[in-house]
Amino acid sequence: MTPTFTTIGLVVADMAAAAAFYERLGLKFGDDDDNHRECELAGAVKLTLDTEAAIRSFTPDWTRATGSSRVSLAFQVDSPEAVDEVVAELAAGGAVVTRPPWDTFWGQRYASVSDPDGNEVDVYATLPQ
Template sequence: MKAEINLITIWTDNVEKMKAFYTEVICFEPINDLGDYVEFQSSGVRFAICNRSVMVGFSEEYLKKSSGQAFELAFPCDTSEDVDITYEKLIKLGATPVHKPQDMPWNQRTALFADPDGNIHELFAEIE
């Protein structure tokens, strides 16, 4: 095994709603849409959403509902101002606001928003 991440998959019970969010709000382009599995164009790490039911035949663990914040996607912005502008744009397009942009002690400006399943994600930029 290589110590590297090749694919991040978000498991969901509502692929259509999540697909709409990640295409219309976040602006990912679908490159492989099989209905219950959608993979998006992403530089670096592959990114997908998949219906939990696809994997139930392999493990009933996929029947369990997730609880709590288990992961975060962090989206880089070019500048601190871009964090503010992007946050407002995402909220207007339907992302759920979690925390408005704020300068953090680790020299980044960050903001938090959630997708339709409640997964919290981050916008960030280095403070110049």
């Protein structure tokens, strides 16, 4: 049997803030409950959000890691201008911009923000040739 990759899970401190952040990036979560939400992604993969309380319900000694983000998610948009627009919208919603939009040497307009839990989220588009 070959395992099938199906889920990316993030532990969040504030479900409403985390869900609102990712919904600004176009994801649609079900109203599962206040401790767990799921979003279907392309290719039958899903992103799940679970509160710290939900994780502690089955792992009582769980603690949040400190230091740099250990997870990075990336969202592609249609144009270099859209990178700037999306990052501005996320910043207006309270996201911290950790790497302002810039044109990379590998041919993309690229930026990074932190989600409400400090996970790095990249927004990028291919630059015109």
